[in-house]
Amino acid sequence: MLIKNEILKLSQEIKDNKLSLAFNRLDKMIVFKSTYPNCCSNCAGHGFKGSTGCKKDSHQSWNTRLKDFKKFLEAHKYTNDKCKMKEGNIKNYAIRLDVFKTFLNDHNKGLINKDYVLPFSVFKSGNAKLKFMNYSTIPVVNCPGAGACAKDGYCYSLKSLMRPNASLSWLQNQILEDNYFFLIEREFKSHINKHYKKNIKEGSIIDFRLYNDGDFSSLNNMVAWFDLLKKHPNVKAYGYSKSLHLIKELTLLGYEFPANYKFNISSGSKYQYLENDSILLNNPSYRGNFINFNVGRKVSPTKLTKEDTKKIRASFKNKVFICPGVCSSCTSVGHACGSDKFNNMNIIVSNH
Numbered sequence: 001m002l003i004k005n006e007i008l009k010l011s012q013e014i015k016d017n018k019l020s021l022a023f024n025r026l027d028k029m030i031v032f033k034s035t036y037p038n039c040c041s042n043c044a045g046h047g048f049k050g051s052t053g054c055k056k057d058s059h060q061s062w063n064t065r066l067k068d069f070k071k072f073l074e075a076h077k078y079t080n081d082k083c084k085m086k087e088g089n090i091k092n093y094a095i096r097l098d099v100f101k102t103f104l105n106d107h108n109k110g111l112i113n114k115d116y117v118l119p120f121s122v123f124k125s126g127n128a129k130l131k132f133m134n135y136s137t138i139p140v141v142n143c144p145g146a147g148a149c150a151k152d153g154y155c156y157s158l159k160s161l162m163r164p165n166a167s168l169s170w171l172q173n174q175i176l177e178d179n180y181f182f183l184i185e186r187e188f189k190s191h192i193n194k195h196y197k198k199n200i201k202e203g204s205i206i207d208f209r210l211y212n213d214g215d216f217s218s219l220n221n222m223v224a225w226f227d228l229l230k231k232h233p234n235v236k237a238y239g240y241s242k243s244l245h246l247i248k249e250l251t252l253l254g255y256e257f258p259a260n261y262k263f264n265i266s267s268g269s270k271y272q273y274l275e276n277d278s279i280l281l282n283n284p285s286y287r288g289n290f291i292n293f294n295v296g297r298k299v300s301p302t303k304l305t306k307e308d309t310k311k312i313r314a315s316f317k318n319k320v321f322i323c324p325g326v327c328s329s330c331t332s333v334g335h336a337c338g339s340d341k342f343n344n345m346n347i348i349v350s351n352h
């Protein structure tokens with residue numbers, strides 16, 4: 001079983017509202033991860049092809065694992081018996097899958113309301129590469145513009161699907177976006193109030209990457225996000241989008257885009273033919289193009305050599321900015337992808 005593929009199929013089944021298929025698949029995944037508890041989802045035997053060996057899932061203690069979901073388990077009255085029953089034979093990923101199944105079941109039964117306790121955090125703030133507040137959903141399924149990036153396998157989000165916390169929280173977010181945007185709004189406010197007290201007090205801006213993974217999947221979702229951003233002018237949002245058809249459609253409808261949002265046209269879209277469309281280029285939220293470039297091998301932007309950067313510059317007629325890879329220290333004047341100072345400039349990222 002390739003967990004990455006199962007997650008994508010699960011996401012599609014939920015998107016298509018084929019919930020009995022989704023439950024079936026979830027059950028099989030739970031059995032699989034219970035049977036191979038220490039086999040990571042990235043190994044050559046059970047995970048991604050081409051992986052160089054099994055790194056094994058982490059051996060967190062039972063209590064640590066349960067603590068992650070304390071509020072959710074309490075709210076759902078998971079009994080000790082139910083938990084003990086699983087102790088010893090269901091490990092990290094399987095527990096999370098089981099918790100997700102409870103959430104999906106509540107969705108199916110119409111039990112999700114404004115007070116619902118969610119199992120996974122909707123927003124994240126900070127890791128070494130991206131210190132900003134960020135939000136994600138499942139890639140490809142929620143990217144109507146997914147083209148070459150998904151086909152040729154350079155969509156970097158696909159790599160993260162082996163991580164249970166990432167993939168299951170993205171699945172949860174997909175369901176919230178499509179059905180319960182009021183919960184996204186609730187969590188947005190509470191995340192900011194909890195993690196950005198200093199910014200609120202000082203009146204300084206909060207950087208937010210809207211869709212670290214995934215994209216605008218519908219016009220409704222796009223409007224819901226933009227309406228939310230308008231209510232929070234202290235949040236400065238940016239993103240990379242392949243949903244160029246939706247941006248164009250919304251612009252033509254006369255919708256006023258939020259002043260605190262910038263989008264980069266992300267290469268690899270099946271709507272790439274719109275990249276020079278004046279409707280997009282004249283949209284005040286347009287920052288510029290973000291172009292994936294193959295230097296001849298997969299290499300992280302932080303590991304580019306002088307020869308690589310020379311090669312990139314030689315391939316473009318106009319001046320370009322080469323992505324250095326760490327957004328929080330990208331330039332001395334802030335991160336390029338969300339900055340007016342980089343308006344209309346192509347930003348090049350190495351295929352990694």
Ligand code: SF4
Pocket residue numbers: 322323324325326327328330331335336337338347
């Ligand atoms: S150019 Fe800067 S802001 Fe954009 S992705 Fe690269 S490091 Fe992040």
